Amino acid sequence: MTVAAPSTVQPPIGTRRLLAAAGPGLDDHERTFGPLSVTAPAIVDELALAGIDGRGGAGFPLAQKLAAATRRSRRVTTGRGAPLVVGNAAEGEPASRKDAVLLERAPHLVLDGLVVAAAATGATEAVVATSDRLAGYVLRALDERAVRGRDHGVVIDVRVLPHTSFVAGEASALASAVAGGRGVPEDRVVRLTERGPGGRRTVVSNVETLAQAALVARFGAVWARGIGSASAPGTRLVTVSDVTDPGRAVVLETAGGAALGGLLRASRLSTVDPARTRAVLVGGWGGTWVPRDALDATLDVDGLAPWGAAPGAGVLAVLDDRTCPIGVTARIAAALAEASAGRCGPCVNGLPRLAEVVGVLASGRPAGDLAAQVRRVVALVDGRGACHHPDGVARMVRSAMRVFRDDVQAHLGGRCLHAGGAR
Amino acid sequence: MTALHVDWTRCRGRGLCTELLAGRLERDEWGFPIARDGGRTRDVPVRAEELDAARDAVAMCPVQALRLVGR
Numbered sequence: 001m002t003v004a005a006p007s008t009v010q011p012p013i014g015t016r017r018l019l020a021a022a023g024p025g026l027d028d029h030e031r032t033f034g035p036l037s038v039t040a041p042a043i044v045d046e047l048a049l050a051g052i053d054g055r056g057g058a059g060f061p062l063a064q065k066l067a068a069a070t071r072r073s074r075r076v077t078t079g080r081g082a083p084l085v086v087g088n089a090a091e092g093e094p095a096s097r098k099d100a101v102l103l104e105r106a107p108h109l110v111l112d113g114l115v116v117a118a119a120a121t122g123a124t125e126a127v128v129a130t131s132d133r134l135a136g137y138v139l140r141a142l143d144e145r146a147v148r149g150r151d152h153g154v155v156i157d158v159r160v161l162p163h164t165s166f167v168a169g170e171a172s173a174l175a176s177a178v179a180g181g182r183g184v185p186e187d188r189v190v191r192l193t194e195r196g197p198g199g200r201r202t203v204v205s206n207v208e209t210l211a212q213a214a215l216v217a218r219f220g221a222v223w224a225r226g227i228g229s230a231s232a233p234g235t236r237l238v239t240v241s242d243v244t245d246p247g248r249a250v251v252l253e254t255a256g257g258a259a260l261g262g263l264l265r266a267s268r269l270s271t272v273d274p275a276r277t278r279a280v281l282v283g284g285w286g287g288t289w290v291p292r293d294a295l296d297a298t299l300d301v302d303g304l305a306p307w308g309a310a311p312g313a314g315v316l317a318v319l320d321d322r323t324c325p326i327g328v329t330a331r332i333a334a335a336l337a338e339a340s341a342g343r344c345g346p347c348v349n350g351l352p353r354l355a356e357v358v359g360v361l362a363s364g365r366p367a368g369d370l371a372a373q374v375r376r377v378v379a380l381v382d383g384r385g386a387c388h389h390p391d392g393v394a395r396m397v398r399s400a401m402r403v404f405r406d407d408v409q410a411h412l413g414g415r416c417l418h419a420g421g422a423r
Numbered sequence: 424m425t426a427l428h429v430d431w432t433r434c435r436g437r438g439l440c441t442e443l444l445a446g447r448l449e450r451d452e453w454g455f456p457i458a459r460d461g462g463r464t465r466d467v468p469v470r471a472e473e474l475d476a477a478r479d480a481v482a483m484c485p486v487q488a489l490r491l492v493g494r
Contacts, residue, residue, distance in 0.1 A: 187430040189492060344431035345455040346464075380451055383463025386431040 009034035011219035015227060015255045017235045018106055018211050024137065026144040029108035033218060036112045036152065044070070044120050047213055049221035051233040055098075056088055056169070056206030057284060057313040059301070062213060066120045068193035069201040083123035083201040086178055087114050087210050089130035089138075090161055090169030093284045094246050094335065095315045098237035099207050101251040103134045106211060107141035111156060113210025116217045117203055118154040127157045127178050128207070131164045166285075166339035170387045171204040173341070184341040185387035206313075208237055232256025232300030236314055240267035243281055243317035243328055257303065261295035263316060271318075278321040279403055283312020285332050286392020289325075289399040308399060324418045325407050329400040330355065330362040336393045346384035351393055353377050358397060364414050371408055374401060426466040426492050427477050429456065433488035440480040440489060444473060466492060 009032070012020045021032040048063035069083050087110055091099040103110060114126040128138045138158050145151060161168055162183045168174065170185045171192055177183030179197035196202030212234060216224050225233040236256055240263060241249035250267040260282075264274045279289050282299075288309035290297070297303040304310055319325055337351035354377045361370045374397065382394035401408055410417050427444070436454030447467060448456040458464045469477045469491070481489045 185432075187432045189428055189490065345434055345436050345453055346431070346451065346457075349453045349455075379461065380457065383465060384431065384455070384457065 011223050012215075015235055015253055017215055017253065018102060018109060018208070018237065019253045021106060024105050024107055024141070026108060026141070026148060026150070029106070033109070033215070036115065036214065036218065043116060043213075043217055046221050047120075047216055050212075050216045050224040051221075052209060052212050052216065052224075053232075054206055055208035055212070055236060055314065057093070059310060059312070062117075062205060062209050065193055065203055065205065066117060068191065069121045069203045082125065083118075083121045083203065084178075084196070085114055085117045085121065085123050085126040086174060086202060086204045087126065087128040087130075087207045088169055088171070088174055088204055089128055089134055089207045090164055090174060091131075092164055092166040092169040092339075093313050093315060094166070095239060095241055095243070095249070095281075095285055095317045096313050097239045097249045098251045098314055100134055102208055102211060102237065103130065103137045107137050108145075109211040109214045110138075110207045111141055111145065112214035112217070113205075113207070113212070114156055115152045115154050116213045117205060117210060119152075121201070121203060123203075124153060125155050125157070127159050129159045129161055129174050129178050132160050135160050165341070166336070167341045167387065167389055170389070172387065174204055175202050184343055185385075185389070187386045227255040229255075229257025229298060229300045229302070231302040232298075232311065236299075236311070238263055238299065238314040238316060240264060240269060240272060240316045240318065242269065242271035243319045243332075244323060245271055246317065254299070257298045257300045259296055259298055259303075260290075260316065263299065264295070264318060271320075273320070276320050276322070277318055278323075279319045279325060281317040281319070281332075281396070282307075282309045282315070284315045284392070285317070285336060286389065286396055287312045287315065288395055289319075289329075289403040291403050322418060324362065324416055325400065325404040326358070326362040326411055326416075329397060329404070330358040333358050333393060333397060336389070336396075340389060341387075344385040344390075346381055347390045350377060350381035350384070351390060354381060354393065354397060358400075361408065361411050364411050364416055366414060370412060371401065424493070425469045425474065425477070427469050427480070428466050428490050428492045429464060430488045430490070431465075433486045435486050435488075437485050439483050439485065443476050443480040443483070444469075447473065 021028045052062040054060040089099045159178050172186040175196045192202040228234045238252045239249050261274045290307040294307045333355040337355045340347045342348045357373050360367050378394045381390040441448040441450050451457045
């Protein structure tokens with residue numbers, strides 16, 4: 001099915017798609033990908049065929065989200081009640097750098113993606129929500145488009161977020177910030193795509209998801225599925241780092257379904273050595289720990305499901321075999337407790353309590369049945385709160401207790417299996 | 424299927440719902456409602472015989488943190 005005029009350039013070959021252009025400017029963008037022709041609402045079907053899942057963490061299919069925002073027959077296109085598309089570049093996940101890299105190197109793909117999503121939903125307004133630091137890349141790209149008259153009938157605004165804490169990128173928080181609100185997670189009885197702030201159907205989509213949509217709009221679903229795996233067609237961006245050093249990270253574009261070990265090797269990080277890897281925290285800090293046996297698993301839903309994990313936001317935070325895993329888990333739990341927006345009782349009380357109990361376990365101090373206490377507090381935070389932040393912490397800690405069972409046992413007996421580990 | 428939706432941004436753990444729906448909800452150590460069956464406490468399923476009590480809980484919550492939603 002052709003939904004747009006065929007592109008005048010050859011589609012990218014191999015795994016360099018999002019990062020295929022030589023530079024971030026409009027010239028490089030159009031030379032590499034060709035111009036974007038105005039797309040039709042049928043693009044949603046093409047996006048569904050291409051199998052684009054959300055890259056912000058939840059993996060929700062983009063086509064489904066766009067369809068949900070378009071259901072109404074009356075098409076209001078501007079002002080109150082008109083749909084709004086929001087590109088999420090908050091990247092509050094501490095171990096993720098991919099959205100920053102994407103905005104820096106391919107801002108025009110992101111902007112094209114907003115145009116595609118707007119065309120699909122009948123919106124004429126879109127917003128990129130991001131940090132102060134990254135806003136500059138977007139503004140520069142918008143200026144280039146203004147000079148060349150490339151607005152495609154969509155007005156794109158930039159919203160600098162009031163804060164870029166971990167939860168700032170949560171969908172309801174982001175929608176609230178864009179509408180001039182506090183930018184903290186909100187209670188949601190009705191989906192954003194049905195009714196968001198100001199009564200508008202609101203599509204919040206990660207910027208990488210939108211960039212992928214921009215490629216599908218040009219080159220089609222068949223091309224998109226030409227590489228990657230069944231449950232991860234096309235390419236995706238991955239951030240690899242040592243879990244104790246998220247500041248030193250490498251972002252890779254890979255075909256979907258690549259083996260975790262291969263991605264670690266491809267990162268060429270001096271701090272990451274597959275031979276000395278004990279475990280990987282997959283998806284994000286609120287993701288799932290997998291043991292070194294999982295290095296053969298593929299980074300897609302099918303490959304990670306047996307390990308209780310999912311690709312999430314494409315984060316691979318690597319734990320080496322010299323570092324005490326309980327200590328690392330305790331520090332991450334503490335950081336995630338700090339990141340709570342502080343709105344909901346179980347989260348604001350439970351996360352610090354959980355971090356405290358895991359911290360005591362990490363210290364090796366005798367304090368009763370700590371493993372049972374951890375399980376108990378995990379059950380208190382999981383699924384209780386307006387957003388899914390506490391659920392992520394619960395998931396991360398539960399997986400740690402499972403994957404690091406030997407270390408947990410040792411710590412319960414007052415020992416640590418690692419030199420220089422907790423005491 | 425009806426469910427009791429908790430607006431966690433409003434709940435202050437006053438506990439009336441845990442008294443009106445004692446079979447469904449108990450209080451955690453900070454006073455906040457938690458589903459007895461171990462399920463997530465965002466949308467707690469409500470059986471037909473509990474509907475009256477659930478409506479009372481919705482009406483009487485001091486901070487209006489509850490509502491009934493259809494599933």
